[in-house]
Amino acid sequence: MDIWEQINWYFVGGLGTGLAVAAVAWKSGFSARRRLGKDVRKLENELRELQGHLNTQLKINASGNDALQKDLDEHRRQNENLRVSLASLQNKPGKAELRHAQITESAVRLMREQAPGFAPAWEKAVRQAEGELEAGESGLKKLVRRVIPGIGMGPSAAHAAGTHEGES
Numbered sequence: 001m002d003i004w005e006q007i008n009w010y011f012v013g014g015l016g017t018g019l020a021v022a023a024v025a026w027k028s029g030f031s032a033r034r035r036l037g038k039d040v041r042k043l044e045n046e047l048r049e050l051q052g053h054l055n056t057q058l059k060i061n062a063s064g065n066d067a068l069q070k071d072l073d074e075h076r077r078q079n080e081n082l083r084v085s086l087a088s089l090q091n092k093p094g095k096a097e098l099r100h101a102q103i104t105e106s107a108v109r110l111m112r113e114q115a116p117g118f119a120p121a122w123e124k125a126v127r128q129a130e131g132e133l134e135a136g137e138s139g140l141k142k143l144v145r146r147v148i149p150g151i152g153m154g155p156s157a158a159h160a161a162g163t164h165e166g167e168s
Helices: 002-090 095-114 118-137 140-147 155-167
Strands: none
Touching: 095 118
16 A cells, blocks of 8 residues: 555645646736736727827817818909909900000100101190190180080091081
């Protein structure tokens, strides 16, 4: 029996050592599992916080982008309105005549510089026309022209009015 006792003793010793090793392994596994569980919960909380920050940032960016888009649309609308207004103002009656008058004035200045015989005759005609206009805007001629339209005009205008009356 001595052998059986010895085998029993080794068996019990081996079983005890194995159970002790298993208990230590189980304890370290349990501790590691708890630590990993805490880490997972901590990381999940951080993930939730980061997602919250990301959502907040995206909302802020989206509202900023919406505001910029609205401003851009408003500026495009104003630009189109201004373009249409400019086109309509350029096509208003009187603008073409004013432009033609400016072109004619520029051409007259050029002719005064370039044509030696043109300037004195032109200046004389301009002074005569200005005098007739000033006389026609004030005094007796204005009254006469209102009462009898053909009398208060200058010689060339009266001649033109007389030829038109004779043709009728």
